[in-house]
Each structure stands twice: as structure tokens, then as C-alpha cells.
Amino acid sequence: MLEHSDVVIIGGGPAGSSAGIALAALGHRVHVLERRTFPRFQIGESLPPKVGPLLELLGVQKDVDAAGFVRMAGTTTSRGAGPERHLYSPKGVELGHQVDRGAFDQILLERSRSAGCSLVQARVEGLVRSEGAVSGVVFRDEETGTRRTMHGKLVLDASGGARVIARRLGLTRRSSEKTVALYARWKNAKPPRDFPAEDTVFEMQEDGWIWSVLLGDGTRSVTVGFDVGELRHRSGEERYHSALARSELLRGVLEGAVMFAPPRAHDATWYDASAYAGPGFLLLGDAGFVADPLTSQGVYKAIHSGLVAASVVNTITAHPSDTEMATSFYDRTQERLAATYGELARSFYEQSGYEQSPFWRDRARAGTLRSDRLPPVPFSERARRRSEFMDQLTRLGGDRLGLRARPELIVEMRAVASEGLIRNRACFVDRRRPLALGTIDSPPGVQPERLHPLLTSPSIAQTFQTYAEQANVPGSSETARGLMETISRLIEEGLIELVVSV
Numbered sequence: 071m072l073e074h075s076d077v078v079i080i081g082g083g084p085a086g087s088s089a090g091i092a093l094a095a096l097g098h099r100v101h102v103l104e105r106r107t108f109p110r111f112q113i114g115e116s117l118p119p120k121v122g123p124l125l126e127l128l129g130v131q132k133d134v135d136a137a138g139f140v141r142m143a144g145t146t147t148s149r150g151a152g153p154e155r156h157l158y159s160p161k162g163v164e165l166g167h168q169v170d171r172g173a174f175d176q177i178l179l180e181r182s183r184s185a186g187c188s189l190v191q192a193r194v195e196g197l198v199r200s201e202g203a204v205s206g207v208v209f210r211d212e213e214t215g216t217r218r219t220m221h222g223k224l225v226l227d228a229s230g231g232a233r234v235i236a237r238r239l240g241l242t243r244r245s246s247e248k249t250v251a252l253y254a255r256w257k258n259a260k261p262p263r264d265f266p267a268e269d270t271v272f273e274m275q276e277d278g279w280i281w282s283v284l285l286g287d288g289t290r291s292v293t294v295g296f297d298v299g300e301l302r303h304r305s306g307e308e309r310y311h312s313a314l315a316r317s318e319l320l321r322g323v324l325e326g327a328v329m330f331a332p333p334r335a336h337d338a339t340w341y342d343a344s345a346y347a348g349p350g351f352l353l354l355g356d357a358g359f360v361a362d363p364l365t366s367q368g369v370y371k372a373i374h375s376g377l378v379a380a381s382v383v384n385t386i387t388a389h390p391s392d393t394e395m396a397t398s399f400y401d402r403t404q405e406r407l408a409a410t411y412g413e414l415a416r417s418f419y420e421q422s423g424y425e426q427s428p429f430w431r432d433r434a435r436a437g438t439l440r441s442d443r444l445p446p447v448p449f450s451e452r453a454r455r456r457s458e459f460m461d462q463l464t465r466l467g468g469d470r471l472g473l474r475a476r477p478e479l480i481v482e483m484r485a486v487a488s489e490g491l492i493r494n495r496a497c498f499v500d501r502r503r504p505l506a507l508g509t510i511d512s513p514p515g516v517q518p519e520r521l522h523p524l525l526t527s528p529s530i531a532q533t534f535q536t537y538a539e540q541a542n543v544p545g546s547s548e549t550a551r552g553l554m555e556t557i558s559r560l561i562e563e564g565l566i567e568l569v570v571s572v
């Protein structure tokens with residue numbers, strides 16, 4: 071039997087559900103094919119505060135609030151020399167979520183159903199192709215045991231590590247040294263004495279790392295990551311307990327605590343893809359690239375990819391002549407994210423405090439995973455430039471601090487996602503970087519073509535005032551905030567210099 075849908079989504083994790091929710095809201099007929107019965111276990115429980123606004127957008131904020139997940143203000147890390155606390159925001163007001171992924175992912179999947187998606191419990195086993203494009207999937211219906219085929223105008227692969235499309239089309243490009251993560255849940259853990267129990271705990275050891283999270287039911291998850299080669303010499307369980315016996319942060323916390331079941335192994339290796347979009351398909355979330363687990367960005371980037379993919383699909387179906395523009399936009403967005411998170415992970419490995427140990431050294435070199443096409447500004451350098459700007463502004467005031475755009479900064483028409491469509495609009499671009507990868511996002515309301523000529527001013531105050539007059543907007547705090555954010559991003563990228571007038 072042949073079945074048809076507008077969009078077929080493989081996998082109902084955060085990437086697939088988010089794409090489904092957004093597409094259904096845009097009026098598309100969507101089938102989500104998920105092989106497991108939800109709620110199902112999934113690793114990856116720490117969601118940073120930036121996931122919050124996406125939950126609101128997806129319409130699940132209330133359900134997530136009601137689920138009673140632990141909220142945390144930051145992380146406590148250790149490099150073997152005492153705990154170090156890192157807050158998400160200076161006063162600890164921005165909170166993340168420590169979620170049970172079974173419950174969290176079910177909230178998202180249920181929302182996709184209530185938004186209008188058809189959910190089918192099915193294992194996708196093959197692709198249908200016509201004229202060089204992916205045009206559908208072959209799947210086993212897990213309820214009836216029958217093999218069926220479903221055609222779609224587009225197929226979105228959100229199958230996580232299964233990478234249904236990438237594996238079949240040979241798109242996985244590179245991967246890091248193989249890291250295995252052993253995960254177990256514990257009951258009766260003690261409250262920590264040296265740090266808040268809610269914090270994400272991250273401890274670096276010479277031969278790997280430990281990660282721990284307090285969950286809403288009072289249990290604690292503890293994950294130990296190390297090089298897979300170690301399993302040649304000893305069992306995973308032995309290795310797991312050896313890490314905990316040496317743990318500076320968790321030894322006391324786990325004294326007298328009991329594991330529910332022996333630790334289970336998960337692959338924690340990163341990889342990326344040579345293309346994130348092609349004829350008839352897009353790769354979403356982990357089905358495209360995996361961010362190193364130490365970055366805690368997996369769920370964020372999965373949801374983000376789902377939302378962007380929905381705008382891309384909407385554009386392709388509403389304006390077929392924009393197909394090339396929209397798919398290459400998606401490809402570059404994912405490429406850029408993979409590069410950014412690759413760089414973030416690399417900076418963790420480089421600053422582990424164990425630079426000479428093979429585990430950390432080999433993974434810090436996995437900078438080769440970064441995109442060949444984009445050398446990003448390191449995070450530490452971005453943070454340094456932003457805080458230097460803020461310091462100078464506070465010290466000198468907007469009248470004595472001016473801006474000078476570097477010649478590499480230009481304004482060009484580039485594709486961006488806006489209101490459910492991918493459109494061309496004027497953007498700031500770093501011309502040293504190829505194609506749209508050099509695009510610097512500016513918040514809605516900021517017009518780069520208007521701001522660019524004002525980036526030669528001897529005073530920021532004057533830049534703001536002239537912009538407000540020319541754009542005919544009140545010098546309201548919203549405009550000011552958008553301008554300030556844009557200028558800060560350009561300073562981070564090294565595209566604006568600061569000029570002090572005497």
C-alpha cells in the first residue's frame with residue numbers, strides 16, 4: 071500500500087518533535103515515524119537556560135513546568151584541585167533544567183501530536199528514491215508487523231545516532247576518538263557539602279570525566295566517560311567504579327548510595343556530515359552531527375535544527391524556486407553550528423588541566439573536526455573582547471568611546487530564517503569568510519545597511535542617536551538593546567575596533 075504525506079519525519083526525539091510541531095503549525099501534513107514506545111530512556115539531561123525560550127515557542131512551557139524538573143543556576147567542575155562554580159548568569163538568576171529525558175521527550179512528542187502530526191510507531195528500514203532524490207521511506211509498522219512505504223515531498227531524518235539517511239548515503243564525514251559513556255542512576259545519594267545539589271557536576275580526571283545530575287525524583291544520574299580502548303583490558307563496570315572511587319566531588323555524595331542497575335554504555339563520540347541537506351531530505355539534530363556531550367548543547371541544537379528545518383520545508387513547498395537558496399541555508403546553518411560546538415568542545419579539552427594525558431590531548435587535537443571552511447573565533451577570545459568593550463564603555467561612557475568598522479565588514483543580501491520562511495535580507499558579513507558562514511546575526515529590527523555607515527563615528531552615543539533619527543524609531547531601550555547586541559557581536563568577531571577620543 072502506498073501512503074503519502076507532505077513531510078515524513080524519521081524519529082520522535084527533540085529534533086523530530088520540534089520540526090513536527092512547527093510544521094503542523096504552518097499547515098503541513100506531517101507523519102512522525104518513531105520506533106520506540108514513549109516514554110523511552112535517553113541520555114542527556116542538562117539543558118542550559120537558552121533552551122527556555124524554545125520551550126515557550128514550542129508551546130510546552132506549562133507542561134515542562136508541571137513536570138517538576140530540577141532547576142539549576144550553573145555547574146560545579148573540578149580539575150582535581152577543588153570545586154569551581156560557574157553560574158549561567160552573574161547573579162544566578164538564569165536557570166537551566168535537569169530533565170528526565172523520558173518525560174521531557176514525551177512532552178514534546180505529545181505536543182507534536184496535539185499540534186496535528188500523525189504518529190506511527192515504526193522502524194524505518196530503507197529509503198525510497200526517485201530521480202536522484204529521497205522521496206519516501208520503507209518502514210516496519212511495529213503495531214501490525216507489516217512493511218509499508220510512505221512517500222513525502224520531503225523526508226527529515228531526526229533518527230539521532232541511528233543516522234538513517236547519513237549512513238545510507240555515506241554522508242558522515244569525520245568523527246573524534248571513540249569515547250564511551252557509562253550511565254547509571256543512584257538512589258540515597260547524600261546532599262553535597264561543597265556545592266549546590268542542583269548543579270550539573272563535571273569532574274575531569276586524567277583518563278576521562280565524570281558527569282552527574284540530580285533528577286526531580288531525588289535520584290542522581292552519574293555518567294563516566296573514557297576512551298573505548300580501555301574496555302580491552304577491563305570491564306566497563308570496573309572502570310566506572312574506579313572513576314568514582316577517585317572522584318573528588320562525588321565520592322562522599324555516593325557513600326551509602328545504591329545503583330538501580332549496572333551502568334549502561336552509550337556512544338559519546340562526535341561526528342559531523344559532509345552535507346546536511348540534499349535532494350528531498352534534511353538531516354536534523356544528532357542525525358546530522360553530534361556535539362561533544364561536554365558541551366551540554368545536544369538538545370538545544372536538536373530543537374533549533376527542527377525549527378529551522380520547518381522554515382526551510384515551508385519555503386520549499388511555498389516557493390519551489392527558492393529551493394536551492396533554502397537548502398543551502400540549512401546546510402550552512404548546521405555546518406556553522408557543528409564548527410562552533412566543535413570549537414567549544416576543543417576548548418574544554420585544551421583547558422582540562424591534564425593536557426599531557428592521552429585522553430585529553432588526543433581530543434583537543436580533534437580540532438580537525440572543525441569545519442575546513444570556517445575558522446571560528448575561540449570562545450575565550452570572544453568573551454575577552456566583549457568584556458573589554460563593556461569595561462571601556464562603563465569607564466569612558468558612550469560620548470568618549472567610538473567605533474571603527476574594519477574593511478572586512480560588509481553588508482550583503484543573505485538568506486535568513488524569518489517568520490516561517492527563509493528569505494534574503496541585508497546582513498553583516500565578514501568578507502574573509504566564505505559564503506553565508508560569515509554572516510553575523512543581528513536581532514530583528516536592526517537594519518545592517520543603515521547601521522554600517524554609522525560605524526565610523528567618534529562616539530557610540532552619536533551612532534545610536536543618528537541611527538534612531540534616520541530609522542525613524544524612538545531611541546527606545548529595545549532599539550538600543552538590539553544595536554548594542556549587534557555591535558557587541560561585531561566586536562567579538564573582530565570586525566569593529568574601539569576608538570577612544572581624548
Ligand SMILES: Cc1cc2nc3c(=O)[nH]c(=O)nc-3n(C[C@H](O)[C@H](O)[C@H](O)COP(=O)(O)OP(=O)(O)OC[C@H]3O[C@@H](n4cnc5c(N)ncnc54)[C@H](O)[C@@H]3O)c2cc1C
Pocket residue numbers: 080081082083084085086103104105106112113114115116117192193194195228229230231232233234251293336337338339354355356357363366367368369370372
Ligand atoms: C554521554 C552523553 C551525555 C549527554 N548529555 C547531554 C546534556 O547534558 N545535555 C544535552 O542537551 N544533550 C546531551 N547529550 C546529547 C543529547 O542526548 C542528544 O544530542 C539529543 O538526544 C539529540 O536529539 P535528537 O532528537 O537529534 O535525537 P534522539 O534524542 O536520539 O532521538 C532520535 C529518535 O529517533 C528514533 N529512531 C532511531 N532510528 C529510527 C528508525 N530507524 N526509525 C524510526 N525511529 C528511529 C529513536 O528511537 C529516537 O527516539 C548527551 C549525549 C551523550 C552521549
